[in-house]
Every structure is written in C-alpha cells, then in structure tokens.
Amino acid sequence: ETGVTQSPTHLIKTRGQQVTLRCSSQSGHNTVSWYQQALGQGPQFIFQYYREEENGRGNFPPRFSGLQFPNYSSELNVNALELDDSALYLCASSLGLGLGDEQFFGPGTRLTVL
Amino acid sequence: SQQGEEDPQALSIQEGENATMNCSYKTSINNLQWYRQNSGRGLVHLILIRSNEREKHSGRLRVTLDTSKKSSSLLITASRAADTASYFCATASNTNAGKSTFGDGTTLTVKP
Numbered sequence: 001e002t003g004v005t006q007s008p009t010h011l012i013k014t015r016g017q018q019v020t021l022r023c024s025s026q027s028g029h030n031t032v033s034w035y036q037q038a039l040g041q042g043p044q045f046i047f048q049y050y051r052e053e054e055n056g057r058g059n060f061p062p063r064f065s066g067l068q069f070p071n072y073s074s075e076l077n078v079n080a081l082e083l084d085d086s087a088l089y090l091c092a093s094s095l096g097l098g099l100g101d102e103q104f105f106g107p108g109t110r111l112t113v114l
Numbered sequence: 115s116q117q118g119e120e121d122p123q124a125l126s127i128q129e130g131e132n133a134t135m136n137c138s139y140k141t142s143i144n145n146l147q148w149y150r151q152n153s154g155r156g157l158v159h160l161i162l163i164r165s166n167e168r169e170k171h172s173g174r175l176r177v178t179l180d181t182s183k184k185s186s187s188l189l190i191t192a193s194r195a196a197d198t199a200s201y202f203c204a205t206a207s208n209t210n211a212g213k214s215t216f217g218d219g220t221t222l223t224v225k226p
Contacts, residue, residue, distance in 0.1 A: 033214070035216075040218070042202050042204075042216035042218045042219050043157070043202075043214075044216070045213040045214065045215065048213065056213055058213060090156060090157065092157075102147075102159050102162060103147075103159065103214065104159065105149075105156040105157040106156050108154070108155060108156050110154070
C-alpha cells in the first residue's frame with residue numbers, strides 16, 4: 001500500500017452529468033498528479049497540482065478541472081460527462097516537482113459513463 | 115502518440131523463466147521509470163533510472179537504459195506466478211516537467 005487513497009472506488013454516471021473524484025496524498029507529499037487510463041492503454045496525464053496551484057496540464061478539455069487543498073488532498077471534477085470519459089482515474093502523489101521524484105499511485109476510481 | 119512504447123504487447127512464460135520487456139521513446143529524457151499494474155488497479159513503482167545511468171538492479175529486476183537508442187529494457191529473472199501483471203515504462207524530461215508519459219504496457223502472464 002502506498003498511503004495514497006482515492007474515493008469512491010467505483011462510480012456510474014450518465015452522459016451530461018458531473019462527477020467529483022477525490023484523492024488523499026501520502027503524508028508529507030505536496031504534489032498530486034491525475035491520470036486517465038482507458039481500458040487496455042497506459043495512463044494519460046491530465047494535470048498536476050503543486051502547493052494548491054496547477055502546474056502543468058495534459059491534452060484534456062477545460063471540462064476537466066481540479067483543486068488541491070491546504071492539506072494537499074485533491075479533487076478532479078469532470079463536467080458534461082461523455083461516454084469516452086469511462087476509464088480508471090488514478091492520482092499520484094510525490095514529494096516535490098523534481099524530475100527524479102518517485103510517484104506513489106492510489107488504487108484508482110473506476111468511472112463508467114452510460 | 116505515446117512517448118514510451120513497450121514491446122512486446124503480451125508475453126506468456128513458465129514460472130522460473132526470465133521475462134524481458136522493452137520500451138522505446140522518442141525524445142530526450144531525464145529519467146525513465148518502470149511500473150507494475152495488477153488487473154486494473156493502481157500502479158506500483160518498480161525502478162527509476164536516470165539518463166546518466168546505464169543499468170540498475172532491484173531484487174530480481176534489472177533495468178538497462180540506452181539513451182543513444184532511446185530504449186530501455188526490464189528483465190525479471192526467475193519469474194513467479196505473482197509477477198503476472200501489466201508493466202509500463204514512463205518517461206520524464208525537462209520539456210514536460212511534472213508529467214510522466216506512459217506507454218501502453220506489456221501484459222505478462224507467468225504460468226505456474
């Protein structure tokens with residue numbers, strides 16, 4: 001276990017709805033990254049938060065947004081859900097922004113959009 | 115397309131055999147990391163190798179990096195059924211600081 005937790009574990013939504021996923025980072029880690037992993041593919045970087053500020057974003061539309069709180073936990077919000085948003089959403093925490101920092105991944109949230 | 119691409123896509127071996135997976139990437143990197151993922155769960159970090167390193171070991175794992183060929187390999191020796199999982203390489207570089215770029219993985223099946 002990495003100490004990174006995510007909630008909920010599974011979620012079913014319908015097209016057009018909004019969803020909020022949550023992540024608690026490992027103790028002492030101030031950086032959280034979010035990834036989307038479609039079935040049979042590798043994780044795709046959504047964005048990263050460092051000390052409550054967004055620090056880098058992948059190729060995802062603005063309806064994907066996030067927050068990081070003073071305790072470094074984080075939320076991923078997705079508006080106007082589409083069928084293609086069905087995926088495993090992973091968050092990863094790390095100690096800093098250094099390129100050599102190991103990322104610790106949570107177990108993921110499985111989102112199904114019907 | 116993904117920065118890292120693993121090869122083969124799928125590998126099936128007998129327990130006790132060695133498994134070798136390869137990763138190729140396109141642009142220069144600062145480091146390359148290998149991860150394991152069991153059946154759609156979270157990723158487990160295995161090894162990080164920096165661009166100035168050529169080889170690293172961790173238990174039954176051996177990772178090599180050839181920056182001239184922009185490739186890396188992961189060798190698992192004396193494989194066990196518990197090694198059955200998907201394995202991903204992820205690269206990080208100055209040009210995309212904060213972002214790890216993953217390939218689509220190699221699915222390893224170790225038969226008892």
